[in-house]
Amino acid sequence: MSQDTDSVTDRVLVLNGPNLNLLGSREPAIYGKETLGEVDALCRDAAATHGLEADCRQSNHEGVLIDAIHEARGAHHGIVINPGAYSHTSVAIRDALAAVHRPVVEVHLSNIHRREPFRHHSHVSAVADAVICGAGSHGYALALAHLAQLVNKEIR
């Protein structure tokens, strides 16, 4: 069977930033009741539905997130990222995403535009192909469905 058939599973990176390891423990009204482990499982299921394999990672450290993004150049066909609070501060994460030339979908659990003004701007959005916010953990499933389309357009 050719490597270009639909049966090929493309690997994608699902990257979560600082404090998202605390999901499920506090602030359920803003971020939902699910743990990060449950969100990761949802992502693996959603990815599999679209013929993708999700490699789920989380870090509280900007440099570790940047290293993971660089790794995606050789190891992943696309990236779903919730950069957490680094969305609002990190030009370095924006630059890393721009440098890897992979489709990127940015996700936020909460609707950042309905919250404090300092959350309204994301440095990442300008280099993302799509941005999904306010849909809770379902936003990750939506992001993976869209990433699958972008990945298929790029490599088929």
Ligand code: CA2
């Ligand atoms: O809505 C989102 O997904 C955010 O990216 C989450 C970030 C926040 O800084 C962004 O403005 C929007 C914060 C993640 C912190 O997650 C927690 C989860 C449970 C308890 C405490 C923090």
